[in-house]
Amino acid sequence: DWLMRSLFAYDLVGFQSEADVAHFSRYVGTETGADILGEHEFRAFGKTLQVQAFPIGIDVDEFIGLGEAPEAQEMHTQMRDEYSRRRLLLGVERLDYSKGLPQRLNAFRQLLQAYPENLGSATLIQIAAPSRESVDAYAALRQELESLCGAINGNFGELDWMPVRYIHRNVARKRLPGLYRAASVALVTPLRDGMNLVAKEFVAAQDPADPGVLVLSRFAGAAEQMRDALLVNPYDTTRTAETIQRALQMPLEERQRRHQALLAGIREQDVHWWRKRFLAALAAVPAP
Incomplete structure (x- = not known):
């Protein structure tokens, strides 16, 4: 009332x-x-x-310009060189129960189990910025994520490859476009989100000639506008894993077509x- x-x-x-x-x-x-x-x-x-x-929306031109700045270019070069033999998947959000991070990690684990061709190659970089550290529920979520990451790396990792890189700190905004651009797939899979601007930033940061693929929760507000992303139900980890595999295997022509449509949409509704x-x-x- x-x-x-x-x-x-x-x-x-x-x-x-x-x-x-x-x-x-x-x-x-x-x-x-x-x-x-x-x-x-x-x-x-x-x-x-x-x-x-x-x-x-976002300021598309401003974000594209940010991607051309030295900090973003340095990040892109660093990631490209370090992971030249890998396929990067990326998640960027604050540590929050609404973001579906445990479900995402379980879907990634199912991806490695069901599609062993990704072993030694697919690497998930998960950035979970600190949030409400003093609240017990968030502390428990952090422990759950660290446990899941450890289990996945322990079960699938090799001496020269760790499937999950979990980063529990903030990454400077000036460096994010370079990180987005280096990723083959962005995982934006909240259980519920009002909008989610990471999805739009990822699209703006891509190389139109060789763009990455956006895997987006249908429960994010952005899903109403971004229909050319691969939409998933984050609660269904098996189907999410199948969709991630589809994103990793998507032909260049389809990636370009989807990216062009998504970029046009976020430009029009900026x-x-x-x-x-x-x-x-x-x-x-x-x-x-």
Whole structure:
């Protein structure tokens, strides 16, 4: 009740996805007794509220420019040289239970079990930036991830190859484009996410002539816009492993086609589009 009253203090509330708008609208209609004035327009607690989906984007040109800076170029060269005989898979997020990291590692383990041709080659670099370190649930999650990484490396690793590189610290944003560009596959597989801009940054950082493949959770808000990614249900680790294998084996022509479509989409609906659309909608709200 407190949360709903707080939201109805506003004229316009923006959500990241149409799915979120639908969930909110259904809740308001069934739980608050609000009057439905029109599509996504409600009146309750003596207030009128409009809700719309405004999926946030990135500044594509700014991020591409960041990838041309010395820090990103140095990172790309370093990763290319160090992993010249490997296929890199990459995950970048903060350490959080919503990100589906245990499920991702289990899917990667199933990939190595089901497709042994990846042994000695496929390497997952998982960056999990520290988050809420003092909360017991997050400490337990960190222990679970470290245990999973150790088990995978112990079961599959060789003297000259470790399948998982787990990094529990922040990586400077200036270096991220080079890391993205070096990856053959990005794993963006949260159990639930409002948007997830890592998916969009990965696409912007790719070499159009030889782009990597985005494996994206259908439960991320970005999935509504990025249909040319390979969409997965992160709870289904077996199918996720199959999809990762498909990404690793994808022909160049298909990779280029998917990347071109994804890049066009994030350019069209970038952060400037988001700003203009949100403010235009706010300006159109009738004065009380």
